[in-house]
Amino acid sequence: MEQANISSLVSLIAGAAGKIETYYTANPAKPYVPPLSDTEPHPLDNEIYPLDVRQAVQTLEGACAQLCATLVRPNYTILNRHLNIYQTAYLSVVLRAQVADVLLDEPAGLHISEISKRCKIEEKKLARILRTLCSQHIFREVSKDTFANNRLSMLLLSSDPLSSMGWHISDEPTNKSAVHLADTLLDPEWGFSDATERSPFNYALGTPDPMFRYFEGNDNPKAAEQGARFGKAMIGWNAACDSSAIVTGYPWDKLGQGTTVNDIGGGVGHISMQLCKRYKNLNLKLQDLPERIEQAEKDIWPKDCPEAIADGRIQFKPIDIFAEKPIAHCDIYLLKNVIHLMSDEVAIKVLSNVRSVMSPTSRVLVQDYIIQSPTQSGSDDEFTLKQADPPLLPNYGVGRIRQFYTDAIMMVLLNGRERTFDDFIQIGKSVGLDLVKIWDMGESSVVEFAPAVLEK
């Protein structure tokens, strides 16, 4: 009779927790793990985790979840999963009512009557919502009916870009579209279509425009506001998922003076700007839809990186990647969190447009998740990501769940998808690109392609 391996999971948890604690205690400025009640940032909060610490975090989250799923009665667990919907609904309320902002600079907390007055939500209802979130370690009930911020609720402040991502997920467009996922998939016409404009987003919002077109906001101020909010949201996403790791995880400094990097679908240029500031050998080009490029050129870069404009190290050029070719003969074409927006058919079209303007020495860098299977898939090698040790699921289970949630976001909003290693090889092959290397960025990965060598 096969038995669950409880003690191995417990020791994985102990080992991973110890490793993370050591990482904190080695920090010279604040050599301790801050308590949840602390509202001051810790210097490590926005540091990119070293790979071994990242793996410890994934092991901790994966093993805790696997241990609970194993030991706790199944009907407890499944019922709680169904009830998760209320966490999203409650987060939406506190974001919209800006509760964290109201509690800012109130270390002793505020009585619910005062919070209610300032947030314009009925007192007893708001208390129930806050108490539920406190029980999930978001906010703190200091004494009965008096609430304060804590380490987690500080990330709900309207000034924090992650709160923009919270709005994007818990409100329109994501939440409303996700509610219609089952309807869309069970619709005999919509469910079997890979067309971008046949996604649950279009089903739910009743618009024929793909989400990013909709975000351009033509005659629709609400959509334009959501689009601008999304630009900020991506900054929060990148910080939370360490996806800026590409800034230090790829050998940019080894590239020659004047290397041109075209950040295609680069949004307002959050990554380009970091590359520009850090590596003086790089010249950047930023291409995105007109609205984003205008925001970048007129608003963001003059404020945050005027020196790049003065030195002519940044070029802004709008593009519709579905219909146009990018600027030709760049050394590097970076598509970060862009290819996953697309079905295979569209991704092939976009990448073949890129391929058609590449020089023989150009490279394409695609940064997305590489989907890992929950079943063992041979041994780790230079082209695969490290698998977890048993009894953990080989893909770390809940420890790497964001790869699957991001895949869900793509399906719901755009009929896009995250891809496996084999999917990437296949897509590359079909447009004349050969795989050079997989760069493990801790959570997502960078797939480097070069023009395929033609066989004589």
Ligand SMILES: C[S@@+](CC[C@H](N)C(=O)[O-])C[C@H]1O[C@@H](n2cnc3c(N)ncnc32)[C@H](O)[C@@H]1O
């Ligand atoms: C998920 S965001 C990624 C932004 C940025 N690369 C990053 O990782 O922070 C996708 C970007 O693709 C852009 N995009 C979507 N459709 C596009 C199109 N047809 N042409 C050009 N850019 C597009 C969006 O405006 C958005 O900035």
